[in-house]
Amino acid sequence: EAGVAQSPRYKIIEKRQSVAFWCNPISGHATLYWYQQILGQGPKLLIQFQNNGVVDDSQLPKDRFSAERLKGVDSTLKIQPAKLEDSAVYLCASSLAENTEAFFGQGTRLTVV
Amino acid sequence: GENVEQHPSTLSVQEGDSAVIKCTYSDSASNYFPWYKQELGKGPQLIIDIRSNVGEKKDQRIAVTLNKTAKHFSLHITETQPEDSAVYFCAASKGAAGNKLTFGGGTRVLVKP
Numbered sequence: 001e002a003g004v005a006q007s008p009r010y011k012i013i014e015k016r017q018s019v020a021f022w023c024n025p026i027s028g029h030a031t032l033y034w035y036q037q038i039l040g041q042g043p044k045l046l047i048q049f050q051n052n053g054v055v056d057d058s059q060l061p062k063d064r065f066s067a068e069r070l071k072g073v074d075s076t077l078k079i080q081p082a083k084l085e086d087s088a089v090y091l092c093a094s095s096l097a098e099n100t101e102a103f104f105g106q107g108t109r110l111t112v113v
Numbered sequence: 114g115e116n117v118e119q120h121p122s123t124l125s126v127q128e129g130d131s132a133v134i135k136c137t138y139s140d141s142a143s144n145y146f147p148w149y150k151q152e153l154g155k156g157p158q159l160i161i162d163i164r165s166n167v168g169e170k171k172d173q174r175i176a177v178t179l180n181k182t183a184k185h186f187s188l189h190i191t192e193t194q195p196e197d198s199a200v201y202f203c204a205a206s207k208g209a210a211g212n213k214l215t216f217g218g219g220t221r222v223l224v225k226p
Contacts, residue, residue, distance in 0.1 A: 004156070014208075042119075042202050042216030043157065056213060099210045104149075104156030113191055 002026065004105035006092050011041060012111045018080035021108045025073070025094030032069055033057075033092040033102060034077050043091055049075065082112045115140040115191045119208050119217030127225050134220045136203035143205040146186045147180060147214070151200045157213040161188070161200075191221050 005024040035043035048055040051072035069075040089107040114140040126132050144165035151156035163170045163177045179186040204214040
């Protein structure tokens, strides 16, 4: 069974530029999560989708971050404009349903210079 | 919101010895406590979990204990092997398995041969 796929693996951008990350969850998984993992810290939930609807985006900095999950499958996370403190690994995870195990992708490492 | 503290931040053990990682949580409503292992360049992978109606759970060399009264839970790895070297994260959730996890800060475990 294929795991959660994310791209790109690495991205370096200058501050104030925009960037987008893509996630393809495990087939059939209804719940999708985006986490931000700053170096040396645990992952922090940014947003949770159930199919194509947002369940929780309370920790998403909405002035610069946006996410969508059109058609309830793939998802994109965008940052515009990026700040230096956005440098982190962005992890996507998916689960069959809200109350089942979440499987994580390898993440996208973002460096803002 | 929930706050999860994890100790120690680094742990060095000799191969064959035991390793213990401890976490405390703040929200008494949390009822699901997973442990994740993260290897370099990879996403977190679930290794064991425990629910609030259970005090202890064991899976081969890994065990987890939960003290709901004190709001703390621990991971025990016995007979450590070099491949156990990784960063370990505890997490807590009020909902269910994958839902809205709050992670601890992580413990870097190094098993010396």
